[in-house]
Amino acid sequence: MSVLPQVPPRxxxxxxxxxVLGVHGAEGQTGWKAFYTRRELASPTxxxxxxxxxxxxxxxxxxHTRTEEIYLILDGTGEFFxxxxxxxxxxxxxxxxxxxNVHGLRNSGATTLNWWVIETLTPRxxxxxxxxxxxxxxxxxxxxxxxxxxxxIDTQGTxxxxxTAVERHTTMPGHTLTFGQDNTEIAGFLNQGTAQLSxxxxxxxxxxxASFLVPAGTSATLTPETDGELFxxxxxxx
Numbered sequence: 001m002s003v004l005p006q007v008p009p010r011x012x013x014x015x016x017x018x019x020v021l022g023v024h025g026a027e028g029q030t031g032w033k034a035f036y037t038r039r040e041l042a043s044p045t046x047x048x049x050x051x052x053x054x055x056x057x058x059x060x061x062x063x064h065t066r067t068e069e070i071y072l073i074l075d076g077t078g079e080f081f082x083x084x085x086x087x088x089x090x091x092x093x094x095x096x097x098x099x100x101n102v103h104g105l106r107n108s109g110a111t112t113l114n115w116w117v118i119e120t121l122t123p124r125x126x127x128x129x130x131x132x133x134x135x136x137x138x139x140x141x142x143x144x145x146x147x148x149x150x151x152x153i154d155t156q157g158t159x160x161x162x163x164t165a166v167e168r169h170t171t172m173p174g175h176t177l178t179f180g181q182d183n184t185e186i187a188g189f190l191n192q193g194t195a196q197l198s199x200x201x202x203x204x205x206x207x208x209x210a211s212f213l214v215p216a217g218t219s220a221t222l223t224p225e226t227d228g229e230l231f232x233x234x235x236x237x238x
Contacts (some may be wrong), residue, residue: 011212024060035211043162049117061104066125068159071095076113079106084199092148096155096158101142122160165234171224179221183237188212193228
């Protein structure tokens, strides 16, 4: 677990992302950028990332053995493969993948397919890294949800790591959103629109697409300037 940040990290955007060839053994290219990594995260989270596929490209099927992971589709359409079965995805589709489940993504649409990725350590992995005893458990079932129909998903029951909830917010001028919890850091992704993001002592204007982090014990206020869309993820410290 990292030391709590003294000040909130600055917002991040996909600008300047890397181009990666043959991701997870697939042909073609993927755009990728890590917004926040372990050094900036207090929860047992590997990374908060962004990725993109051009039309026809594939992020290869693979499995994780020590982490839980979400894929949250931001733009475009495609197919999410879960244990060999294809599932159609669009903006707002949320996939929760757990250790042992094989998953991959194909862009079957005519435009780029962008998604948000957050990968977290399971309690079993945390205990192993800390040198403490742990109990082997069978993999939990992976799940796919549509945040356009159910705006908030409680992940407990599928995940047993730090990621406890994912939520979609419709933003509009005159409706301010406030975030902050004592034992939970919050990762946000402004997917559409512009807004003022305020922490105690500082304010910054952010324009979609942009990601931000609200450290545990800190409060933040998002004041929309235009209509838009925001996704947030809750990451429990301990």
